[in-house]
Amino acid sequence: MDKKILIIDDEQIIRFSLMEGLKDYNYNVEVAKDSKEALEKLISFRPDIILLDMKLKNEDGLSLAKEIKNIDDYVEIIIMTAYADIKTAIKAIKLGATDYLKKPLDIEEINLSLSKAMKNQAMKKKLMMYKQYNQNKDNTFLMKDPIMNDVVKKMNILAKNDSVTALITGETGCGKEVVANFIHNNSSRKDSLMLSINCASIPSNLLESELFGFEKNAFSGANKSKKGLLELAHKGTLFLDELGEIPLDIQAKLLRFLESKKFKRIGGLDSIEVDIRILAATNKNLEEAIKKNEFRSDLFYRLNVLNIKIPSLRDRKEDIIFLANHFLSLFSKKFKKNILGFDFEVENIFLNYNWPGNVRELKNMIERLVILNDKKIITKDLIPFEMINNNMNIAECEIDNRYKDLKNEISLEEEVKNLEIYYIKEALRLSNNNYSNASKMLSISRHALKRRMEKYNLQ
Numbered sequence: 001m002d003k004k005i006l007i008i009d010d011e012q013i014i015r016f017s018l019m020e021g022l023k024d025y026n027y028n029v030e031v032a033k034d035s036k037e038a039l040e041k042l043i044s045f046r047p048d049i050i051l052l053d054m055k056l057k058n059e060d061g062l063s064l065a066k067e068i069k070n071i072d073d074y075v076e077i078i079i080m081t082a083y084a085d086i087k088t089a090i091k092a093i094k095l096g097a098t099d100y101l102k103k104p105l106d107i108e109e110i111n112l113s114l115s116k117a118m119k120n121q122a123m124k125k126k127l128m129m130y131k132q133y134n135q136n137k138d139n140t141f142l143m144k145d146p147i148m149n150d151v152v153k154k155m156n157i158l159a160k161n162d163s164v165t166a167l168i169t170g171e172t173g174c175g176k177e178v179v180a181n182f183i184h185n186n187s188s189r190k191d192s193l194m195l196s197i198n199c200a201s202i203p204s205n206l207l208e209s210e211l212f213g214f215e216k217n218a219f220s221g222a223n224k225s226k227k228g229l230l231e232l233a234h235k236g237t238l239f240l241d242e243l244g245e246i247p248l249d250i251q252a253k254l255l256r257f258l259e260s261k262k263f264k265r266i267g268g269l270d271s272i273e274v275d276i277r278i279l280a281a282t283n284k285n286l287e288e289a290i291k292k293n294e295f296r297s298d299l300f301y302r303l304n305v306l307n308i309k310i311p312s313l314r315d316r317k318e319d320i321i322f323l324a325n326h327f328l329s330l331f332s333k334k335f336k337k338n339i340l341g342f343d344f345e346v347e348n349i350f351l352n353y354n355w356p357g358n359v360r361e362l363k364n365m366i367e368r369l370v371i372l373n374d375k376k377i378i379t380k381d382l383i384p385f386e387m388i389n390n391n392m393n394i395a396e397c398e399i400d401n402r403y404k405d406l407k408n409e410i411s412l413e414e415e416v417k418n419l420e421i422y423y424i425k426e427a428l429r430l431s432n433n434n435y436s437n438a439s440k441m442l443s444i445s446r447h448a449l450k451r452r453m454e455k456y457n458l459q
């Protein structure tokens with residue numbers, strides 16, 4: 001689609017000649033002679049770029065520029081001035097104008113300036129998209145289990161200190177990106193972008209240009225220059241996900257940047273300085289990778305100024321039920337269902353399951369259960385067989401191991417006693433020593449549980 005240009009000038013001859021000149025370049029052009037007409041056209045024509053005369057009859061171009069930007073921040077303004085009035089031009093640029101041109105105007109020069117403004121606009125659009133993408137993600141960080149206190153403490157320290165780098169570690173789905181988002185959104189960088197890059201999903205040659213950008217002709221196919229994420233995230237945060245997958249040569253470049261805050265685009269000669277905070281995440285054991293010479297130790301120490309180790313969901317027993325209930329109300333609302341909660345048996349299965357996919361797995365599971373459920377309470381019959389099976393595996397393993405011992409002589413009484421002790425201890429641990437809950441898990445009465453505990457001296 002042709003770009004829309006609005007020319008605002010009080011001299012008819014300029015309006016006319018510019019309009020004709022620009023139409024030859026396939027622009028869609030309209031004109032306005034004063035601010036009243038200009039503001040009307042801003043709404044009705046929705047220009048992409050405005051060519052604005054600085055000295056309109058009895059009017060100040062600068063205040064019109066300000067008014068235009070207030071109404072439509074997306075539009076690019078190019079100032080035209082008959083006077084070599086640099087001070088006013090600088091003021092206009094500060095107000096958000098992209099460029100200024102001196103009269104008499106040269107159509108080639110105008111065209112060049114328009115191309116520049118269009119590039120600027122494309123970039124702004126891209127940034128807006130990134131921002132929206134981040135905002136659309138569900139980034140709420142929730143916790144209840146005291147084991148998460150250390151994570152919360154460190155997140156708050158990092159929010160307050162907005163240039164400290166950090167390494168966030170933990171199994172897949174345990175919330176590394178949620179933590180990074182919390183830090184960014186609660187820091188003084190929150191009004192700028194947090195850009196993320198997944199280092200594992202991008203081939204290494206592309207990863208380098210995504211991070212550092214490149215100049216025109218830096219390599220075959222680079223027919224124009226491109227800013228990298230380090231530049232685009234200026235004033236904000238760059239989140240390097242799956243850090244452990246960065247190839248060694250890019251690790252060296254990244255280290256250099258972290259030490260100097262400066263870098264060069266691929267094929268570029270000038271050093272570019274940016275102000276960003278880097279947060280990195282990995283579920284790989286980097287210390288092991290260092291031993292195998294797959295990861296640079298100096299980069300590791302540079303990034304690992306603060307380490308946030310997020311515990312796995314199976315070790316955050318209080319979070320399992322708390323988050324399950326949170327996701328239940330989230331998805332109940334989304335799918336317009338009135339579900340009150342989980343059956344006790346279901347909660348036990350959740351508590352005993354080992355959640356290899358952590359919070360992500362729990363969230364997906366609850367979403368599925370909400371979709372499938374048509375009762376007030378979610379009951380065991382909807383739980384996938386593998387999950388219940390997984391609960392039983394511990395018991396089966398124990399018994400299997402003991403079967404092997406049958407080749408030797410065993411005491412049945414002793415074996416049954418050990419098994420009973422094992423299950424009682426496990427139920428007490430999972431219920432945080434709540435006798436009622438533990439007895440329900442074992443399908444015996446509270447009284448029977450107490451009797452057995454006394455018998456086996458389990459206090």
Ligand SMILES: Nc1ncnc2c1ncn2[C@@H]1O[C@H](COP(=O)(O)OP(=O)(O)OP(=O)(O)O)[C@@H](O)[C@H]1O
Nearest residue numbers: 138140141142171172173174175176177178359360
């Ligand atoms: N503490 C939490 N509170 C609420 N939601 C959470 C929490 N932790 C994780 N989630 C949710 O779980 C899902 C996975 O989280 P996230 O993407 O942050 O995990 P990750 O550790 O980055 O995983 P991966 O290693 O696979 O990249 C997301 O949908 C996120 O919203």
Ligand SMILES: [Mg+2]
Nearest residue numbers: 176177241281
């Ligand atoms: Mg992640």
